[in-house]
Amino acid sequence: MSGTARPPAIDVRGLSLSYRDRRTHERRRVLDGVDLTLEAGTTHALVGQSGSGKSTLALAVTGLLPGNAAVEAGTIALQGKVPSRRELVVARRHVLGFVPQDPLSSLDPLQRVGRQLASLLRSRDRSLSRAAAKQRAVELLDQVEIERSAEKYDSYPHQLSGGQLQRVLIAMAISGDPDVLIADEPTSALDVTVQKVILDLLLRLRSSLGLAMLLITHDLALAGERSDAITVLEHGVVRDSGPTTDVLAAPSAAYTRRLLADVPALAPDRFRETGASSPVCERAGDDDPILTVRGLTKSYHDAAGGPNRVLRGVDLTVRRGSTHAIVGESGSGKTTIARILASLTPYDTGEVRFDGAPAAGGGIPIAGPRRLQLISQNPLAVLDPRMTVRQLLEEPLLIHTELTRRERRAEVTALLDRLDLPAELSGRRPKELSGGQRQRVAVGRAIVLAPEVLVLDEPTSALDVSVQANIVELLMDLKARHGLTYVFISHDLGLVRQVSDTVTVLSRGQVVESGLTHEVLARPTHHYTRTLVDSIPGLPHTTRKVLR
């Protein structure tokens, strides 16, 4: 078959789709006249933030929509033909391969991974013997580059890492010799370095098997790096589409332009002017440190009873008025450092000095709540669900000040304004707020007592890029206005490059590299840092220029 004559792998025309709310029975439109063409043998990225309808489109293509979804208009053709229900089931077996979002819960926890793969093979081909299925399954595991595949065949899902599980799922997706892969955020649940490896694998398999791939992602930088064509979705409406280079070089929609500007990896200097890096902080020198950490160690007892060493002698110096980033992947111990600095977790050995004074230990905080505050990743968890925004913001004042009721009210109103939160939100509870608004409230609780240091533990990792950019903007603005010092913990090097002056790279509880951020990222000396830097998705140089 010649390549040019092949019909598009997936052709979505004018698709409109809505969900019926199970309680109120109201219909909510999630896709509105969506067109999307995935040409055979190419990669097409579908980009959108949460709630854009991108996953719904994937479900619609595979015919897996939940019962309360209704297609109102439009067609979805697979390889030039609109399939019937029955044909779609057959297509799921032989034409479409599906790579899910969350590898950790996408395999049956009670069955060995190899057997799941073998039973999938046997479900397609009843004549396949058990032995033959097992042999084929091991071959597939080899194909997705799982080390010691015969051994891993007998593992249960909980014994494998996220990356390994995603490899197993990819093996399942290609096991039926499909023509199309649908990958729904295939790497968003994985660590950055693993993300890159898995994406490389997916694209390698795609080209060696000659597949078409619909790559669904929230990450525009990643899409730009990995796709031939791109479709940008917002609130169920296509904002932009076309060949990737064209769309990114000359985005036609304002939405795409904003999205491009908000991706940290694509705009490294965005916050330079707003105070991320004042001239004073250009030196990495140790003069005037507000926080120094020397030889910090910490072990937890794990389930097996053995010690699990999370921190193995960490040194840190944070200069007053600077932003110091701590970078590392999950398991590097970065959250433990945040908790130790906030005195929520005791440490084993080492020394922590705040503003020159050594920590007293014995349950006395390293720095009191009026001097150091922690902002954590998940604002929904740290805000009491029964309290209103006003009560939440008022609580620190109630505890630490003698202000009258009226004064507190005035203070909270002023704070809402500083946080860019509309005053009418003050009566809402956390569940009634958006993710970005919740994080603003959490920031407000932290800054209302005017502390000197904020420890920010992945403050934006749960948020969409545009919301993330807004929060970072707010944080940088607050820092410039109040002369705060930030300890900024993140796995996102692109973001770290934007906001921090100095950086410490952490791997398995040890510092592998530290120094001025731009120097460390431009000339990483440790191979681990290099891997991290390499996994920042980037764009061809031409596109970057257009953005300026």
Next chain:
Amino acid sequence: MVLDETAGTVRRTHRLRNADPLLVLAVLVLAVIAVFVVAPGAVSPHDPLSAVGQSLQPPSGRFLFGTDYLGRDIFSRVVYGTRTTLLGSLVAVTCGLVVGSVLGLVAAYFGGVVDVVVGRLVDVLLSIPGLLLSMVIVVALGFGTLNAAVAVGASSVALFARLMRSEVLTVRELGFVESSRHIGASTTRILLRHILPNSYSSVLSLVVLQFGASILWISSLSFLGYGAPPPQPEWGLLIAEGRDYIVSSPWLVVLPGAVIVAMVLSITKVSRTVRRRYES
């Protein structure tokens, strides 16, 4: 002002039209039962303790639920029995809630040896099925409505203690409690403002459910003859008395039984609605 009011009315009628018909029914049943409790004399047409007609009459306009072997009006006996049964359940739930909550709180708060001791006590109490445990306690206390109620309450202590303990431990580990501690809130403030308000809702829903369960439980005890002494009208006892005449007069069993079922079903329905409201 006027506008506001009409908007309110519109919303209210809208809500009424959208209301779950089963919920409306459940609330109605509970309202009727409440009248039985508050003013049994106003509702019941006859004296519950004396013969008012021929014996074993089938249900009719005069005797809604028929009459028993002594010619007493069953409906009036059901109405008067409501108070006994419901008061008993109230006593039982109160016992269980108070003792259980205190035990659970103490265990969760002090931890260590106290937690182990309370934990073992709860394990022991849970290892005996509730009905059996309440029979043991009734043997020790003697028969009677109040004793049966106390026995049922004592048997539900373990449930409340376990729930309260795990609830406090769970809530204590939640991020917002830590966040408040980090902000510098005192232990009292954390306990009163954060932990208790966030743990009582599931305890509350157990209270309501346990109230329904206690009705069944107390009825079972009084059916077996450990509750109120015979001339007294009491739900379980009414059915036990009707049992001997079930062949000729099944209504003696079925109609009082239907009242029990309606009552407990309504409580379950309402408690479920309340819990759902709390969760969303």
Next chain:
Amino acid sequence: MTGAQARYVVGRIAQALVIVVLTYTLVFAILYLLPGDPIASAVNDPQNPLPQDQVHVVLAYYNLDRSGLEQYLIAAGRALHGDFGYSLTTGQPVARMFGQALPHTASIAALAFLVAVVVAFGISVLATHGPTRGVRAIARAVPSVTLSVPSFLLALVVVQVFAFRLGWFSPVRDSGFKAVLWPALVLGVVVAPHVTQVFVQGVDRTQQMPFVLVLRAQGRSGYAIFLRVVKNAVLPTLTLFSLTAGELLAGSVIVEVIFNKNGIGQLTQDAVRGQDTPVILLVVLFVSTVFVTINLLTDLVYPWIDPRISLRQRTRDRRGSGRGGPQPASGDVTSSSGEREDERKMASAGVDHGA
């Protein structure tokens, strides 16, 4: 088995023994040490059918002149040797009376257990996979309706309809399988709702899990997916095993009284009426031992059924969450506290109604 696992198993068995001993002690204390002289007053009660010549024997046996602690130690020592004393109403050895009653109850309870499993499974399948929305809604309502019906009412209605109206069986004359079938049906229906509720919740939760979506995306047959879902959903119901056994034994009191069976239920009822404390003590000891043993077995067998659980893991979990269900070993802090949340909800749903 590693050393740590062996230590865990031994510790867990010791813990079970402690609970049984404590239960015996507690019930002994409740029954014997309350004010008054329960044995003497029961035996000397003019209505007591016990023949006069046996009264002295019984009174002498129970060492009423000793202190409470001494009485307890003597009774406990005898119990260890299988001597559970004499009935206060018949003068017979309690152990013999119990031994005669046990087979009746055991056969009813065993059959009732089967009935409960079948009913729970059937209702759950209808509730989650029923053909129409109406069927599913009705099936979903069944457990809470059943929980609202007093067991004695259900038993009486069954007797009235099937024995007296339809004449399918006789509550007095029948023997053999027929005599066991009807009480077992009633008892099975009475204990089924808890299992049903937990199973339905398990199916609902499993169906929300991404792996089910992946199975569908692979074009697997509906039946193959159903089997995987059921296997995952059935795990939490296993922890209800002991609870159900206890309910079956306690429920047999009502059922045996109504169906005129001479099992442990009837024995208990007679003992409570006659204040026959030695009999009650043995019944409670037996039921509690059954409960604790099944709980122990479930705990020890669970790691073989759920690969995520290791034997050592559970020591810690038990301390964390009381009489807890299973908890997957994998996952970080947030996900395991999420599991615990689920488990707690299940546990509180499991106690929806007691009687």
